[in-house]
Amino acid sequence: DAGVIQSPRHEVTEMGQEVTLRCKPISGHDYLFWYRQTMMRGLELLIYFNNNVPIDDSGMPEDRFSAKMPNASFSTLKIQPSEPRDSAVYFCASSFWTGGAGELFFGEGSRLTVL
């Protein structure tokens, strides 16, 4: 199994530009999570999906952020317009719900720098 695949691994962009981060979860997993990590705030849950449906987006910082999961094998996190304070590592994770306990499998992350 290839694991959770994220792209791009690194992105440098200028303030005001649109940024799209992509995630391919592990096949068969029914949960997908987007996290953001910064030195100041640590790992923050932004949004998560169950069976492609957004369940909790309370962690999305503002309307500039949006996430979609059009099918079970693909998700995007979009920032439009981007700002320097959005600079962070964005992690995607997936898991399979077993009715009690389950582990999250994380991707390698997308490091975003907004100038």
Place this chain on the structure above:
Amino acid sequence: DAKTTQPPSMDCAEGRAANLPCNHSTISGNEYVYWYRQIHSQGPQYIIHGLKNNETNEMASLIITEDRKSSTLILPHATLRDTAVYYCIVRPFNAGNMLTFGGGTRLMVKP
């Protein structure tokens, strides 16, 4: 809403056991204790979880006190590759697989 308390950093000598404590004094009966670690610049990695009983796998052992208010993650023979940030997380049984990460403990394994 901090559910767990961990020391910010710890050192351990290579080859010795690393014992990482976690306080979760407000844990509910339906909450699991999870441990993850994050090696520099990588995504977090699952280590182990438990509900009431002590657990052991190929990576570590998890000791949960009888009152469930604290736990200890044990790496029996720490290596330099175990240097990482270790996160202790409590999660309700019915929360799907959602995890909320705190600050964690930065473990430095020294030669």
